[in-house]
Amino acid sequence: MHTAAQPLNKDKVVTQQHALQDPIWVRWGLIAIAISFISLFICVPLGLVIFQAFSKGLQAYWSALSNTDTLSAIKLTLLVAVITVPLNTLFGVVSAWAITRFEFKGKSFLTTLIDIPFSVSPVISGFIFVLLFGAEGWFGKILVEHDIKIIFAAPGIILATLFITFPFVARQLIPLMQEMGNQEEEAALSLGASGWKTFFSVTLPNIKWALLYGVLLCNARAMGEFGAVSVVSGHIRGMTNTLPLHVEVSYNDYDVVSAFASASILAALAIVTLILKTALEWKQANR
């Protein structure tokens, strides 16, 4: 009886194995579909940026980049990032501390409010600042009287970018700090460490990779934002064009090399962001 049962069992195990694994043709078919899809929609576009940027040769590429309009666009883009990223990072850390270290009413509502800029169309994000500070806007008259320009100038671009990149850091930190709990901090505090000391030597080392991750994504968006910035900038060459706007203006002027040369800087930024992001993900996974 025992010997008779043996082959039957074996058969069963084999069919079970079949039911647990995808057939080889399904496996390779799906891999082929996924790779073709990603190649078509992601690799081809990425390759084309580089191809187009260098299509008229290295010299044309360099002269497109060293053009004064391009340089001023790079400067403005850096200025915007240098102001908005630290501010939103500070907000991210402070709000994560308030939300994850204390219990209070309306906490989940507050967390939802922080996410709002993600769900608003970029165009609307720019438009609201026009409503506030534009010539016809709420503060339009006062600003004109005092000769202060916000819309069609750098301050408007900075405000719109601040709005757009608002949730990035907070969003990385809140779930992490929630999960960590506050036992470690409580221990430090009960041993007599000050609040600041506790933050810098207990909390910060624990959240540093997530913090960097948030800063990285925040920076990528701050430098790359187009829709919101395009509404408030006015597209004044050499004055209020950020790099993404310079890409648009050059492209619409049929200045393909200049458009793609500027685009290649932004694509390089995107690739560096992805590499650092992947590295940070590994760091966090190994922690």
Next chain:
Amino acid sequence: MSRKSVMPGFGPTIGFTLLYLGLVVLIPLSTLVFESFKLSWDDYVHIITSKRVLSSFRVSFIAALIAASIASIFGFITAWVLVRYSFFGKNIFHALIDLPFALPTAVAGIVLATIFQPSGFLGKLLSDLLGLQVAFKPLGIVIALIFISIPFVVRTVEPVLLEFETSMEEAGASLGATRLQIFTRIIFPNVFPALLTGFALAFARGVGEYGSVIFIAGNIPYVSEIVPLLIVIKLEQYDIEGATAIALTMLVISFLLLFLINLLQLWVRKRSGQL
């Protein structure tokens, strides 16, 4: 728990959080609501039901719906392949999925327009082989929105697939289920809430997307003009009322979608909690 008494800094941190949130997000956003009070209901209806505005809503919604659907199908396959199989170059492949998040939309816009324009690399191929014109047609909008949608679907489905207990599959197999039955009866129903969330996130983003679309769309009124572009056009014509009415409608739709997505995410968490 003695949480409240021990941790320092509640007052200053919550104060700063609310102040900053108010100044940067809530006050600017509320201007749109207050501005719309200047409009009478009849004005509002008149603006929103004008043929051009309705057409732009139709274009935006249909394009976002098709793009999110296509991205959901291929995004699901991509997530499945990334989680279940191993193959050469998988790590690079994995990192590239997030490119649409990292690449500025204006860059995506000019690149896609260049590839799919009639003289472009794929545009020429498609028109020669199928007689299909993509760029400067509504189809171009769909292409741009698929690009934008990919990471939303993959990154929402992937963690759920990763956490999926293979013991459930083993249970199915030991009860005599075929591979197809295991997929359709066990795996797919468990991943479905996440897939739907990814779809909704992609759709919500697609409806409001501007930068990657305007270069490839051709922007022909009534045909391939999206809602965000119409807001910009109204603004450029100093038609603040028109822009406000359309923007407010978009904002309300975004909030409804945000609410729906929150519900979906709750469903996903409940579902994975039950596992």
